Each structure stands twice: as structure tokens, then as C-alpha cells.
Amino acid sequence: MVTEQHPQEGSVKHRHRQEGPQRHIVVFIFSVVLTLIAFAAVAAGGVNASFAVILLLVMAVLQVFLQMGFWMHLKDKGHLMPIIFMLGGFFIAGTCIVMALYWVWWD
Amino acid sequence: MTTAHAEAVKGTLPHEPEKATLEGRNKVLAFWLFLGGEAVLFGTLFATFLALRNQTNDGPSANELFHLPLVAAATFLLLVSSLTSVFAIQAMHRNRPALLRSWLLVTVVLGAAFLGLEIYEFSEYVRHEKFGMTTSAFSSAFYTLVGFHGAHVAFGILWISVLIGQLVRKGLTVVTAPKIYVSAMYWHFIDVVWVFIFTVVYLLGKVG
Numbered sequence: 001m002v003t004e005q006h007p008q009e010g011s012v013k014h015r016h017r018q019e020g021p022q023r024h025i026v027v028f029i030f031s032v033v034l035t036l037i038a039f040a041a042v043a044a045g046g047v048n049a050s051f052a053v054i055l056l057l058v059m060a061v062l063q064v065f066l067q068m069g070f071w072m073h074l075k076d077k078g079h080l081m082p083i084i085f086m087l088g089g090f091f092i093a094g095t096c097i098v099m100a101l102y103w104v105w106w107d
Numbered sequence: 108m109t110t111a112h113a114e115a116v117k118g119t120l121p122h123e124p125e126k127a128t129l130e131g132r133n134k135v136l137a138f139w140l141f142l143g144g145e146a147v148l149f150g151t152l153f154a155t156f157l158a159l160r161n162q163t164n165d166g167p168s169a170n171e172l173f174h175l176p177l178v179a180a181a182t183f184l185l186l187v188s189s190l191t192s193v194f195a196i197q198a199m200h201r202n203r204p205a206l207l208r209s210w211l212l213v214t215v216v217l218g219a220a221f222l223g224l225e226i227y228e229f230s231e232y233v234r235h236e237k238f239g240m241t242t243s244a245f246s247s248a249f250y251t252l253v254g255f256h257g258a259h260v261a262f263g264i265l266w267i268s269v270l271i272g273q274l275v276r277k278g279l280t281v282v283t284a285p286k287i288y289v290s291a292m293y294w295h296f297i298d299v300v301w302v303f304i305f306t307v308v309y310l311l312g313k314v315g
Contacts, residue, residue, distance in 0.1 A: 021197060028190045035186065035305075039179055042310045052314045060306040064299050071193050071295045082139035089143030093150020100154035 027070045034063045120202040124284035131285035138289045142296050149300050152255055153307060156248040160312065164243035167236050169312025178309045181224045182301065185260075188217035189298040192291045199287055204279040207287070211271050214294065218264045225257045249308065256304055259297050266290055 038059040041047050047055075069075040074083055121127040125135060160169060195210035229250070232238040240250050267290050270283070277283055 021194060024190065024193045024197075028186070031186055032183075035179075035182055035302075038306060038310055039175060039182075042313045043175055047314075049314050053311060056306050056310050056314070060302050063302050067189065067295060067299055067302075071189060072292055081136060085139045085143035086146065089146030089150070092147045093153070096147075096150045096154040097157060100158040104158045 023070065027066050030066055031063050034059045034066075120279060120284070121281065123200065124202075124279070124281050125199075125288035127281045127284075131281060131288075134285045134289055135292070138292055142292065145296060145300075149252075149255070149303075152248075152252040153303065156252045156308065159244040159248040160308075162244035164245070166242040166246060167232075167238045169245070169249075169308075170315060172232060172236060172238060173309050173312055175309070175313065177224060177228055178305055181221050181228075182305050184217050184221040184224070185298050185301050188214045188221070189295055191217065192294045196288060196291050199279065199284060202279065204274060207279065208271055208274055211267055211274075211287070215264050215267050215271070218260055218267075218294075222257060222260050222264065225253070225260075229254075253304060253308060256297070256300055259300070263290070263294055263297055267294070 038056050041052055041055055068086070073079065074086070125131050191210050191213045195207050195214060198204075198206035198210055238246050240247055270287055270290055273283055273286070279287075
């Protein structure tokens with residue numbers, strides 16, 4: 001892959017200052033908070049159903065963005081092809097879901 | 108050839124050993140393609156589930172069936188295991204094989220606990236709620252989607268366990284590092300799928 005960065009002798013020490021666990025713990029805390037918001041909204045009850053659907057989906061998508069970006073390193077350099085692969089997969093998956101919902105809602 | 112290569116780097120590992128060889132880089136790239144395919148696979152199962160989730164055939168509905176505390180516990184287990192596999196990769200990048208093995212072991216144990224909860228959940232549904240695979244279209248779609256995810260967790264547990272054994276026998280080298288990196292990607296992806304499952308299947312099931 002052309003965009004991949006290969007660690008070169010000499011540049012390694014400079015480029016690869018070890019990343020600490022801090023930001024991964026921050027991502028973890030954000031994930032926990034997003035999960036708690038989702039569970040709390042449902043457990044508390046009384047939340048308007050269509051508002052709850054939107055809230056839950058937004059929480060889920062945010063959490064997935066965080067985890068794929070930081071834990072799976074998609075936000076790092078040299079991940080253009082992985083992003084294309086995943087977006088391709090999500091696009092087809094989304095098409096299937098829209099098709100199924102369209103099918104049962106307007107039969 | 109691979110062992111000779113591995114011997115040469117003993118003790119001094121490149122900073123990102125999973126990307127130090129062409130084979131390693133290809134493995135990581137190809138695994139992303141596989142994960143794209145996995146996204147399609149789960150997308151079709153989610154589509155089926157969303158279409159059939161209200162077809163209860165006089166069997167239990169999602170709202171009657173699901174207990175949020177159990178789902179929350181399972182969610183937390185898998186989320187923590189995703190974090191511990193991040194720590195495993197960080198230990199790998201610091202060339203600390205013993206620490207790497209420990210974090211992988213913690214990940215496997217948490218994954219097994221998740222799987223145990225899921226088996227308990229399913230057996231409760233089947234025995235006490237009369238909610239089997241063929242009870243309704245909803246039950247079939249539920250067991251297929253959630254069960255497929257559970258099967259992925261089970262496979263991940265086996266895979267990472269085998270890799271721990273390989274680490275013990277062969278050590279951390281530019282040959283074993285890509286395998287570990289790729290298994291961590293797989294584990295994160297399983298957690299990502301679970302985020303959608305607890306949202307779409309359980310929480311939206313409770314909302315109605």
C-alpha cells in the first residue's frame with residue numbers, strides 16, 4: 001500500500017515516541033459514559049419513544065467512531081485503504097437494513 | 108525462513124513489529140478487508156432482525172424478555188476486554204512479552220465471562236420463557252444475530268488462547284506480532300458489533 005509509513009532507521013526514535021495508555025483510558029471512559037446514557041434513558045422510562053431511538057443510535061454511532069478511530073487506529077496515518085474497506089462494508093450493510101425496513105414498512 | 112528471520116531480531120524488536128515485514132503489513136491490510144466483509148455479514152443479520160422484531164407469534168416479546176442488568180453486565184465485560192486488548196498491543200509495542208501475555212489472558216477471561224453470561228441468558232429464555240429458536244420469527248432472528256456474535260466471541264477466545272501458547276513457545280517476533288495485532292483488531296470489531304446489538308436488539312427492544 002502506497003500510503004503506508006514504514007519505520008525507517010533513524011526516524012524511528014523520533015517518530016515513535018511511545019503513546020501512553022492515557023488517551024485509551026479516556027476513550028474507555030467516554031465509551032462507559034455513552035453506554036450509561038443509553039441504558040439510563042431506557043431504564044428510567046418515560047422518554048419519548050422516537051426521541052429515545054435517535055438518542056440511542058447517536059450514542060452507539062459515537063461510541064463506534066471513538067473505538068474504531070482510537071482503538072483500531074483508523075484515525076492514524078496510512079489507513080486510507082482500511083477506511084475504504086470499512087466504509088464499503090458499512091455501505092452495503094446499511095443498504096441491506098434500509099431495504100429490509102422499507103420492505104416491512106411499505107409492503 | 109521464518110524462524111531464521113525471527114532469530115535475527117531476538118531481543119531487539121522493531122517499534123511496530125506488526126508492520127516490520129511485508130507479510131505483516133499485508134496481513135493487517137487483508138484483515139481490514141475481512142472486517143469489511145464481516146460488517147456486511149452482520150448488516151444482513153441486523154436487517155433481518157429489524158424486519159422481524161415484532162413478529163412474536165404469540166411468544167414472548169422483546170420487552171417481556173430482556174433484563175437490562177444482565178445486558179449491562181455483559182456490555183461492561185466486553186468493553187473492558189476491548190480496553191485490555193489495547194493494553195496488550197501497547198505491551199507488545201514496548202517489547203514486553205510477559206506483560207503482553209498477561210493482558211491477552213485477561214482479555215480471554217473477560218471474553219469467557221461474557222460468553223458465560225450469554226449462555227446463561229439463552230438457557231433461561233429457552234427453559235423458563237418458552238422462547239426457543241422456532242418460537243417466532245422474532246426468536247429466530249434474535250438467536251441468529253446474537254448467537255452469531257456469541258460464536259465470534261467464542262472463536263476469538265480460542266484464537267487468542269492459541270496465540271498465547273504460540274507466544275510462550277516462539278516468543279514475540281516479527282512473525283508472531285502481526286498475528287497478535289490482527290487478533291486485537293478482531294476483538295475490537297466484536298466489541299463494536301456488540302455496541303450495535305445492545306442498542307438495537309436490547310435497548311430498542313425495551314423502548315418498543
